[in-house]
């Protein structure tokens with residue numbers, strides 16, 4: 059797979075190097091030069107393929123020129139050892155549940171694949187670092203991203219992960235998810251805020267006397283190795299639809315940084331039949347406003363109940379522009395967008411649970427409300443809607459319980475964490491202490 063940088067267009071690399079690098083050297087995002095078309099045979103077989111079998115074939119099309127089949131298959135199967143079931147919620151509306159991985163959110167797909175891609179890349183190319191040694195993935199987290207990354211890299215050879223989180227500022231379940239993994243995952247409990255954790259990590263990356271000693275990387279969310287897997291579940295959703303609905307599906311993606319939506323656009327360019335994409339946002343409506351007015355105005359984010367989507371300047375917007383060569387008319391042909399208020403979000407959680415017995419996280423509810431509106435339009439009278447259910451509702455109990463007027467039970471997998479013993483190293487908000495820790499002093 060050949061990729062170019064969205065900044066200079068003249069900067070090129072291949073997938074395995076892009077996965078190690080994250081951002082391009084000129085600060086741009088890596089973007090595939092071309093997306094492969096999947097064969098009619100693939101779509102014919104798709105309904106009978108498991109998630110892992112489908113993933114092997116799609117990944118082969120993406121990166122089979124760099125990773126031989128005998129290497130690709132085991133690492134893809136190992137990354138995607140859980141499914142994305144499509145659940146019928148109402149007559150014409152389905153939820154694609156992306157929360158059956160270890161941390162109960164869609165990020166598991168991207169993080170598990172990226173970890174294996176990085177490990178493979180090191181195996182093939184070795185380390186360019188003069189001191190050799192393990193690659194150290196350094197992450198600051200306010201809760202969720204850290205655990206998806208930690209789980210993704212758990213027991214991956216040649217890599218260790220150090221997670222910094224703010225003491226007392228993540229939920230109990232999140233803390234247990236970060237601190238009970240052991241093996242190659244270490245948790246540093248920083249006596250400070252999330253911003254302090256981020257500042258410490260940033261300083262580490264800029265500290266030449268540290269990076270001379272150990273090889274550091276960031277496992278950033280804009281890494282192309284996290285993005286490619288986000289196209290896979292669109293194929294899996296399509297495969298689970300009744301045959302007669304397969305050409306009329308609207309995919310609704312609850313959006314923040316628009317990585318998930320970009321994954322869907324990749325799937326469509328590879329041949330997946332999609333009637334329309336619907337990018338649903340909360341009150342952070344930069345994208346719907348852009349489609350309305352034709353002008354992109356990044357704004358500061360505002361807080362909403364779907365807080366993982368509180369983004370005023372989506373990082374993948376530039377990738378969407380690249381896909382459509384900057385033509386807003388072309389974007390409008392494929393994508394609709396709608397913003398949903400905080401009140402409607404919570405009311406949707408409550409109503410859908412009451413009417414259909416289906417409980418959603420607030421992010422999924424934003425998508426559900428937007429899809430109901432779209433399906434009511436005459437143009438979509440014959441369509442079905444698929445909403446990406448991006449996280450398990452129990453992860454957002456504190457947000458939805460007051461609206462529901464009852465508690466939401468933690469699934470067994472989360473309860474398992476709560477029972478385990480926390481193992482963290484407490485450090486003050488002091489860079490010298492972080493550095494000493496990383497150097498093993």
Ligand SMILES: Cc1ncc(COP(=O)(O)O)c(C=O)c1O
Pocket residue numbers: 163312313314315316317318319366367421422448449
């Ligand atoms: C639960 C949940 N839903 C939706 C989103 C938005 O996804 P994206 O940033 O890819 O648009 C996120 C992002 O972190 C999330 O955590």
